[in-house]
Amino acid sequence: MLQSLRSAFAVVQYLMQWLAMLAIGSATLLLIGYTISCALGLTPWLSLSLQFGDLVLPNAGTAVQLALTALALSLCFFLPTNARVMALETSHRRFHIGMKDVARAYQVAHHADREGLFQLSSEFDSIRERIAFLREHPDLSELEPSVLEVASQMSHLSRELAQVYSDRNVARARDFLVQRQQEIEDFNIRLNHAKGVATEMRQWLTRVEMDEAVAESQLTRLCDELAEILPELGATAPAAEETEIRRPVIVADADEEVAPPDDRIVALLARRAAE
Template identity: 75%
Template sequence: MGQSVVSSFLLLRDLLQRLACLAILALSLSLIAYTAACALGHAPWLSLDLRFGDYILPQAGMVTQVVLTALVTSLCFFLPTNARIMALETSHRRFHIGMQDVARAYAVAHAADRSGVFTLSSEFDSIRERIAFLRDHPDLAELESSVLEVAAQMSHLSRELGQVYSDRNVARARDFLIQRQQEIEDFNTRLDHAKSVATEMRNWLNRVEMDEAVAEAQLARLCDELTEILPELGEAAEPETPPEPVVAEDSWEDEVQQDDGRIVALLARRAAE
């Protein structure tokens, strides 16, 4: 509870200080503009009747206006100092802003370390070299010396990391990965071509096997048809033989020879058909 009250009071004080600075700046600009207009005759001077005893002060209003303008304008010269004090108080209350500055300075030093800018090996010389580099850097001109010193010490502790992940090593690793990626793409291209050739040959083989199966089926069916037809043709071509007459034994051999000749002639006719 007390912490929140203190925070609220500090916030209110900062707000009032900023409002006061804005009011002083606006009042001084207004008085300067009005006094310049009065001096050029475009506006009337301040009228004020003042007397010191019996002595009446002439043109007291104009003198008062000029003095008041000069006083308020002189207060504007204290505004930059007040702004720096307020920024310093804010930086003390908000420490993470300082850490952001340290991180920014460390990032610059680490990038320079990776590029091989720092060459000194001893700790004292290395930190001094890094501080001088950070002081001369154009992006870190507004940082304090303590911030640069902390960043230089941090960069010195991580110098081995900067050497391992230097720009040259990172570029070489990137080139190696790009080359490996190109090799993988070439291998995938050749693999896709081999797959397409294998698929084409497999389809070709399937078509040839199918054609062979169809031819074999047709040949088998033709053989079955011939097997069914040939016996019918043989029975139709065989002539009717009359009953064998009773012959004598001496003519039996001649008839057998005649029957063999008819059989041979029948077989020759079938072969010719």
């Protein structure tokens, strides 16, 4: 209940302060405008007769009008200061340590720590150095000192992580990865070339084996033809496994004389075998 009343009073006070500032600004503008019009002769001056003891001031209205205008104008110079004080009071009343502000300040401190800007090792000096850096940072000028202190403490605790993942180490790791990637690309190029050579040799081997198979089939067919022809000529057919053509031998009876084959037949058979 008491907290609700305090909150309501704070709201009413805040509204009345802004209304007072608006009233002072409006009255000052009206007085300045009316006084300028009076000086130009467009409107009459304030008419007021004052008496102080025996002293009578018949034209005191003009002086009172000018004094009120000067007073209102001087009060306007305090309005910006009062507005800043009200904004500061409002920020203090509404202030809570928000994780977004702490995270933003910590990100700035951690990035500076990764760049190697903080060199002090002791905890007190390290945190003080970080707080001073965050206070001078242009993007964190509106944050409260407690937020900067929390962010500095968090940055001090993660200083080892910042050293491990410093910008220099990260750049070195990236260069190493780029080099490894280039080596992999070169290896893939050589591997593709080797695959092309292996494919070419495999195709070449296949053609050679096909040529050998054709040659063997032709040799087998030739032996078969010779096996059919030589008995008719009185010669013995060579075996299929032999690659050379033997001279044919004519088998005769024991009483008959063995006659050698004709030289023309032998030459013909040798030429066919060579083909």
